[in-house]
Amino acid sequence: MQSKINRLEINKNILxxxxxxxxxHGYIGASTQAIAxxxxxxxxxxHYYIGSKEALYQRVLGTLFEAWGEIFEFDSQKSSSPxxxxxxxxxxxxxxxxxxxxxxxxxxxxxxxxxxxxSQFWPDAMVRMSSNIEVINGWIKEEKIxxxxxxxxMMNIWALTQYxxxxxxxxxxxxxxxxxxPVLQEKVRKELNDLILLGCGLTPP
Amino acid sequence: MQSKINRLEINKNILxxxxxxxxxHGYIGASTQAIAxxxxxxxxxxHYYIGSKEALYQRVLGTLFEAWGEIFEFDSQKSSSPxxxxxxxxxxxxxxxxxxxxxxxxxxxxxxxxxxxxSQFWPDAMVRMSSNIEVINGWIKEEKIxxxxxxxxMMNIWALTQYxxxxxxxxxxxxxxxxxxPVLQEKVRKELNDLILLGCGLTPP
DNA sequence: GTCTATATGGGGATAGAC
DNA sequence: GTCTATCCCCATATAGAC
Numbered sequence: 001m002q003s004k005i006n007r008l009e010i011n012k013n014i015l016x017x018x019x020x021x022x023x024x025h026g027y028i029g030a031s032t033q034a035i036a037x038x039x040x041x042x043x044x045x046x047h048y049y050i051g052s053k054e055a056l057y058q059r060v061l062g063t064l065f066e067a068w069g070e071i072f073e074f075d076s077q078k079s080s081s082p083x084x085x086x087x088x089x090x091x092x093x094x095x096x097x098x099x100x101x102x103x104x105x106x107x108x109x110x111x112x113x114x115x116x117x118x119s120q121f122w123p124d125a126m127v128r129m130s131s132n133i134e135v136i137n138g139w140i141k142e143e144k145i146x147x148x149x150x151x152x153x154m155m156n157i158w159a160l161t162q163y164x165x166x167x168x169x170x171x172x173x174x175x176x177x178x179x180x181x182p183v184l185q186e187k188v189r190k191e192l193n194d195l196i197l198l199g200c201g202l203t204p205p
Numbered sequence: 206m207q208s209k210i211n212r213l214e215i216n217k218n219i220l221x222x223x224x225x226x227x228x229x230h231g232y233i234g235a236s237t238q239a240i241a242x243x244x245x246x247x248x249x250x251x252h253y254y255i256g257s258k259e260a261l262y263q264r265v266l267g268t269l270f271e272a273w274g275e276i277f278e279f280d281s282q283k284s285s286s287p288x289x290x291x292x293x294x295x296x297x298x299x300x301x302x303x304x305x306x307x308x309x310x311x312x313x314x315x316x317x318x319x320x321x322x323x324s325q326f327w328p329d330a331m332v333r334m335s336s337n338i339e340v341i342n343g344w345i346k347e348e349k350i351x352x353x354x355x356x357x358x359m360m361n362i363w364a365l366t367q368y369x370x371x372x373x374x375x376x377x378x379x380x381x382x383x384x385x386x387p388v389l390q391e392k393v394r395k396e397l398n399d400l401i402l403l404g405c406g407l408t409p410p
Numbered sequence: 411g412t413c414t415a416t417a418t419g420g421g422g423a424t425a426g427a428c
Numbered sequence: 429g430t431c432t433a434t435c436c437c438c439a440t441a442t443a444g445a446c
Contacts, residue, residue, distance in 0.1 A: 024318050029234030032422060045430060047423060105317050108371060112310050113229050115374050122378070129379060151379050152396045156365055159372070163364030166313060166371075169320050170363075173327070174334065174356050191357045199404035236439065250412060252441060 013039045014049060018060050023102035026109045027057050027117065057117065061110070064103050065121045071096055072128040074135050082139045083202040087193050089132075090157060094189055097165035098179060104165035129154060146201035153200065160192055218244040219254060223265050228307035231314045232262050232322065262322065266315070269308050270326045276301055277333040279340050287344045288407040292398050294337075295362060299394055302370035303384060309370035334359060351406035358405065365397055 017038035021030040032053050036046035050056040071092040074085050097104050110117060136150035164171060168179050177184050197204040222243035226235040237258050241251035255261040276297040279290050302309050315322060341355035369376060373384050382389050402409040 025233050026231055026314075027234075029231050029318075031420080033420075042431070043422085044424080044432085048429075053422065109231075109314065109317060111374050112314060112371055113234075126378070148399070149392065149396055152393065153400075155368065155372075155376060155379060156397070156400060158375075159364050159368030160361055163360065163367075166317055167360075167364070169316050171360060173331070174360060187354065188357065191354055192361070194353070195358075195361060195401070195404035198406060199400035201403065237441085238439070247413070248440090249414085249442080253411075258440065 010039075010041075010049060014041070014046065014056070015059065015063065018056050019063075019102050019106065022057060022060055023105040023109065026113050027053075028113070032056075060103075060106060061117060061121065064106060065125065067096065067100070067103070069124065069128070072125065072132075074132045076135055082136075082144050082200075083197055083205070085135075086157075086197065086200065086202070087205065090161065090192055090196060091189060093157065093161040094164060094192060097161050097163075098185055101165040101168055104162060108162065108166050148200065157196060160196070164188060215244075215246070215254065219246070219251065219261070220264065220268065223261050224268075224307050224311065227262060227265055228310040228314065231318050232258075233318070237261075265308075265311060266322060266326065269311060270330065272301065272305070272308070274329065274333070277330065277337075279337045281340055287349050287405070288402055288410070290340075291362075291402065291405065291407070292410065295366065295397055295401060296394060298362065298366040299369060299397060302366050302368075303390055306370040306373055309367060313367065313371050353405065362401060365401065369393060 014035070017035045018030075020038060021035045024030070030053075032046055032050075033043055035056075036043045039046065041049075050059075075088055076085050080088075132154055133150040136145070136148075136153060139145040140147050140150070164179060172179055175184060179185065179188075194204045219240070222240045223235075225243060226240045229235070235258075237251055237255075238248055240261070241248045244251065246254075255264075280293055281290050285293075337359055338355040341350070341353075341358060344350040345352050345355070369384060377384055380389060384390065384393075399409045
């Protein structure tokens, strides 16, 4: 059905426009005016589709957490070494940041704004985080990794990967190149792996 | 003179209120209404003092860069080892982030918003950054440190320390404690030092 | 310097014709 | 579904009485 396809495309346009605007200006700072313009719709038309600004924002947050849910848990095959698991996790998180900069930034802006819209997403996210921390604590007991604090390790990996979404502008000035460049991406990937694995007392591949 | 003291105090009130509001909502999202309320002034009174919202924002950015200017350059006594210099730098940057969370966040929000207000501050900041990178490159030549990319090391240290300002909310949920707690601060400080120094192939103290 | 009042524009959201 | 017109609120900023 033609109308259904259009409907889907309009929704995709709106979602993308909303991600761009909310990521740049936060919930309060973004305007439905600007979102409508970016989506190529009249403001009244936009409101017809989204219901309310708040509802649209929740949809955007939902999109983000759905995607993150799939990459946030350690892929811990019994056969894998701590170095492999951590390295794989870094790669996934970094790739998501590099390929979904605006979506990633929305979380940062929301946290800085006080995080009041995150209440429904915290529990799931914390469960995954805790499960990873348990795995790390297991490694420490088996002396497969130095006696660090698993919570801080997870947070530090977060900080290092999230940086390349939030601070892409700064990074590209300092590196004098584009983060879209696969060569630069690989350089960042390798450097993060080396820093963190060595920092954990492990040997990078 | 009484009036001069009042003038100074009013300006300090306004600046602090502005830092809080701009850090939470960014330049566009923050309102002079809210800043005035927070500073205990009438809106018209606030405008009398600040000239314009844009001018106030520039003052806030100036305050931030003035403070950062003092801590951004390596304190490289000839006698100090790379480990000492990096460790000292981490401590300074982390302490600033922990003790000036809102001010630190303003930079993150501004960068994410596109960084258009930073043009006058970039040059100085880049000079200091470049000078540090030169020092690191020197260490690599003398084989005092592994052959990493100095630019990425600086960025990664930035990311790790800035996290504890921007993501204080997340950190306190995960750590189940307050980042104001000196014990927790010391734990973070030590963990960051260990991670980065080991990650550089150096020995933490 | 400080207040009230107001100018002017943009915000989210809706009504109603088509 | 889509458009124009409109409601009502809040935004930045200023004018003018005190």
